[in-house]
Amino acid sequence: MTTTMSFLRRTQPLRRVAFSPSLAQRVSRSHPNVRRFTTEPPPPPPPPPKSNTALYAGIGAAAVGGLALYFFTDFGKEADTAAKSAVQTTKSATGFVPGKEDYQKVYNRIAEIIDDAGDYDDGSYGPVVLRLAWHSSGTYDKDTKTGGSNYATMRFEPESNHGANAGLNVARNLMEKVKAEFPWISYGDLWTLAGVCAIQEMAGPKIPWRPGRIDGFAAQATPDGRLPDAKLGADHLRTIFYRMGFNDREIVALSGAHALGRCHRDRSGFDGPWTFSPTTVTNDFYKLLLEEKWIWRKWDGPKQLQDKTTQSLMMLPTDYVLTQDKSFKKWTKAYADDQELWFKDFSDVVSRLFELGVPTQQFVTSEPWIMKNVDEQKK
Numbered sequence: 001m002t003t004t005m006s007f008l009r010r011t012q013p014l015r016r017v018a019f020s021p022s023l024a025q026r027v028s029r030s031h032p033n034v035r036r037f038t039t040e041p042p043p044p045p046p047p048p049p050k051s052n053t054a055l056y057a058g059i060g061a062a063a064v065g066g067l068a069l070y071f072f073t074d075f076g077k078e079a080d081t082a083a084k085s086a087v088q089t090t091k092s093a094t095g096f097v098p099g100k101e102d103y104q105k106v107y108n109r110i111a112e113i114i115d116d117a118g119d120y121d122d123g124s125y126g127p128v129v130l131r132l133a134w135h136s137s138g139t140y141d142k143d144t145k146t147g148g149s150n151y152a153t154m155r156f157e158p159e160s161n162h163g164a165n166a167g168l169n170v171a172r173n174l175m176e177k178v179k180a181e182f183p184w185i186s187y188g189d190l191w192t193l194a195g196v197c198a199i200q201e202m203a204g205p206k207i208p209w210r211p212g213r214i215d216g217f218a219a220q221a222t223p224d225g226r227l228p229d230a231k232l233g234a235d236h237l238r239t240i241f242y243r244m245g246f247n248d249r250e251i252v253a254l255s256g257a258h259a260l261g262r263c264h265r266d267r268s269g270f271d272g273p274w275t276f277s278p279t280t281v282t283n284d285f286y287k288l289l290l291e292e293k294w295i296w297r298k299w300d301g302p303k304q305l306q307d308k309t310t311q312s313l314m315m316l317p318t319d320y321v322l323t324q325d326k327s328f329k330k331w332t333k334a335y336a337d338d339q340e341l342w343f344k345d346f347s348d349v350v351s352r353l354f355e356l357g358v359p360t361q362q363f364v365t366s367e368p369w370i371m372k373n374v375d376e377q378k379k
């Protein structure tokens, strides 16, 4: 038994509570021939914009593109979504241009919701909300410049039902509460800001972030298979993450997010947490990978590893490969030895992950913002 493990087990007792089906996805099935939305369709469009600030110029250009898509292609069924882009285009015309303090209010509301998790999992919605932000961004393909966080296409079928996204309806539904209170924010901005909030509120590093994403169309939804398959190995990880534009060091840095949360049998089929502190951002994922002996679990579920000592932790095949592949192992060791180095790399790579697929001119500022933690604002 390592000191890390015994210390963590003493200080971080785990609670295990079954997934509540009451948060089931809101998908209307009454009109089989019409594209369905996992979120409410938007209101009708207001009149055209007058302002030409950088933000709204960018958003306007994208919305015009969207409207062109609407008029010149067969996207008649997307009328409501086109209208949504138009609503954003005209925000400045209504006189409300959200500033950093408005986004900070959204951040603070997300922090409350994440924290108010009752008996859900380990007492926090932080991990599942972070997974939503990552899955909405990690669909990016640098060659075709499709996917990524810009259009929040996971609101639409079939993307919402892709196997990799199982269970994320929980996080999307939570975010609907925030959207209802701050209707001016786009889903892409909301989901990525929630990912930032989750990391920062669970004691992780600051994640530079800036707004500017717009809501897109169901037609922009990405095909299945763009997110990693946990059953596979190093080649697969490289295929998936190189496609997003990341390298080996960044693949390892991103994987450390599995310090947080757990696998659910009724979502991915895998089962259990990676660390003894699944609601605190630490480099324990790397430490445990290297310090523990991992054995294949004998069970009727998909192939996963368990720690020999307590048999209460798990690793996915794609996690374990970070100790088996030479180039990955170098960084696993570096991050296990130095949490500060990992925090720095994680902050940088997550910030870029959340911006994948967003044209630079859409962002409201060239320098990303550092949002304040809830605790910092109490001082």
Ligand code: HEM
Pocket: 127, 128, 130, 131, 134, 167, 228, 229, 230, 231, 237, 254, 255, 257, 258, 260, 261, 262, 263, 264, 265, 267, 268, 269, 270, 316, 318, 350
């Ligand atoms: C390296 C490839 C990756 C694979 C194969 C993978 C796979 C998975 C799987 C199978 C689950 C369990 C889902 C469930 O049953 O609820 C999961 C959960 C999670 N993943 Fe990953 N993931 C990867 C990378 C990432 C990245 C890059 C991040 C964030 C930056 C991330 C964040 C999370 C979090 C926070 C959870 C816990 C969710 C919860 O507790 O509900 N993962 N991942």
